[in-house]
Amino acid sequence: MSQMFPTPAPGSPVTEPAARATGLTKVYGKGETRVTALDSVFVEFARGRFTAVMGPSGSGKSTLMHCMAGLDRVTSGSARIGGTELASLSDKQLTTLRRDKVGFVFQGFNLLPTLTALENITLPLRLAGRKPDPAWLETVVTTVGLAGRLAHRPTELSGGQQQRVAAARALVSRPEIVFADEPTGNLDSRSGAEILGFLGDSVRELGQTVVMVTHDPVAAAHADRVVFLADGQLVDELHEPTADAVLDRMLRFEAQSRTR
């Protein structure tokens, strides 16, 4: 399997994280509507690991994901994917980086209704003018359990199957990092558990890197590590989390933020 692991870019140290925020600050609005969504966040997302990002509503989880994935610009500090500083890129270069180096899985699946499952999965590669690597495509499709459904359109698939298509689409370009924003938010618990299983398999068996925003302690327990945000700051982390341990921390942060 080792040939399937993403190879670090020439010259980049093997230990370089897949993504890194350094003093990342994001301010929205001005004057009375000014909101500091992220307040000097330092965090690294190691290669080949599954990290969950948790925190109370409004703590900055989506903002962190958007800044790290190059969907939004930082106000100050740094967001890097591999060795690339996102602030140094033009909008066009950012679009190319997102297409080539980042995979996305959203709560709402975001599939194109007129395309089959297979066409949806391979769309990002086709847009990049690249052909899928047949062996990798088969591995990804098998990992997410879609082999019998590739000719179906999204309306002919269940929510769980649609999210599997989205997960396969995120993985097919063998991105440096996959960002998943509440990927189980629209799924029943069984389909949600399946998607989390596939995301975990993509990390442990295929060597991919996944960062997932979630509110759900059970979902977070599928990750190798959970980082907690509160009021735009990174306040804690857990390794090899259990759902009970995650829930316990969350309740503590929510109690603290109520007393502030």
Ligand SMILES: Nc1ncnc2c1ncn2[C@@H]1O[C@H](COP(=O)(O)OP(=O)(O)OP(=O)(O)O)[C@@H](O)[C@H]1O
């Ligand atoms: N585009 C925006 N314009 C203005 N303020 C914003 C914008 N996006 C986010 N915010 C504010 O930044 C803060 C962090 O929001 P963010 O969506 O990152 O939190 P979150 O932890 O993902 O919340 P939730 O769990 O409710 O999705 C909030 O106070 C939010 O109102």
